[in-house]
Amino acid sequence: xxxxxxxxxxxxxxxxxxxxxxxxxxxxxxxxxxxxxxxxxxxxxxxxxxxxxxxxxxxxxxxxxxxxxxxxxxxxxxxxxxxxxxxxxxxxxxxxxxxxxxxxxxxxxxxxxxxx
Amino acid sequence: xxxxxxxxxxxxxxxxxxxxxxxxxxxxxxxxxxxxxxxxxxxxxxxxxxxxxxxxxxxxxxxxxxxxxxxxxxxxxxxxxxxxxxxxxxxxxxxxxxxxxxxxxxxxxxxxxxxx
DNA sequence: CGGCATCCTGGGCGATACTG
DNA sequence: CAGTATCGCCCAGGATGCCG
Numbered sequence: 001x002x003x004x005x006x007x008x009x010x011x012x013x014x015x016x017x018x019x020x021x022x023x024x025x026x027x028x029x030x031x032x033x034x035x036x037x038x039x040x041x042x043x044x045x046x047x048x049x050x051x052x053x054x055x056x057x058x059x060x061x062x063x064x065x066x067x068x069x070x071x072x073x074x075x076x077x078x079x080x081x082x083x084x085x086x087x088x089x090x091x092x093x094x095x096x097x098x099x100x101x102x103x104x105x106x107x108x109x110x111x112x113x114x115x116x
Numbered sequence: 117x118x119x120x121x122x123x124x125x126x127x128x129x130x131x132x133x134x135x136x137x138x139x140x141x142x143x144x145x146x147x148x149x150x151x152x153x154x155x156x157x158x159x160x161x162x163x164x165x166x167x168x169x170x171x172x173x174x175x176x177x178x179x180x181x182x183x184x185x186x187x188x189x190x191x192x193x194x195x196x197x198x199x200x201x202x203x204x205x206x207x208x209x210x211x212x213x214x215x216x217x218x219x220x221x222x223x224x225x226x227x228x229x230x231x232x
Numbered sequence: 233c234g235g236c237a238t239c240c241t242g243g244g245c246g247a248t249a250c251t252g
Numbered sequence: 253c254a255g256t257a258t259c260g261c262c263c264a265g266g267a268t269g270c271c272g
Contacts, residue, residue: 009215012215090214098204
């Protein structure tokens, strides 16, 4: 982290990850490779087609994931991480590690409240 | 990154960073140490008192920053990163590095559009 | 100086229905 | 199967004004 930037790079990174399901999609595609639309949908209970489509489009527009359409009936569309998308792995990694610690600390805080 | 969790730790990390100004506040406090309310405000042109207050409160509630009130007139309130808050540094670091590359890539994309 | 209370708006997000 | 098309809610975030 050199200087505080005028147009913050951290903002850019945050931008592509913010969205209720985006990081989930990325984690799934990173860990389990190529997935079809409905496979992703099934993996995220609660998400609607509209939202899944939207977030996939946004990630695609950013160049983070790839969309491959098979010309067949019934339709088949596969999504996968791009090379560029893999560059986000350290970021997700850092967030995941912090999240694990955070959850632990939250438990500690709960204990402190209980014992006070 | 071990397994895809039910309650995603990545979500937790994202949660504390999301908010239009939160990461900015954190970067300032990390890099420049303790700051007064109006110092922070001056550093972020465009932010309103309400928003600054709100985001500071949220960060404080998470235990990420510390609020120190001096009993004097005029009032003086100082904000600083907690030890716990410093644990976010690797996350910010990772996002910053990615952001720098991302900006570069976006420029490349612009060039590609121009030359097409 | 460092807030809090109030009002308001945009758009993120969801529910539902329809389609090639 | 993998989407569009509509409608509508909620709330993060902004504008403004008052206060100890």
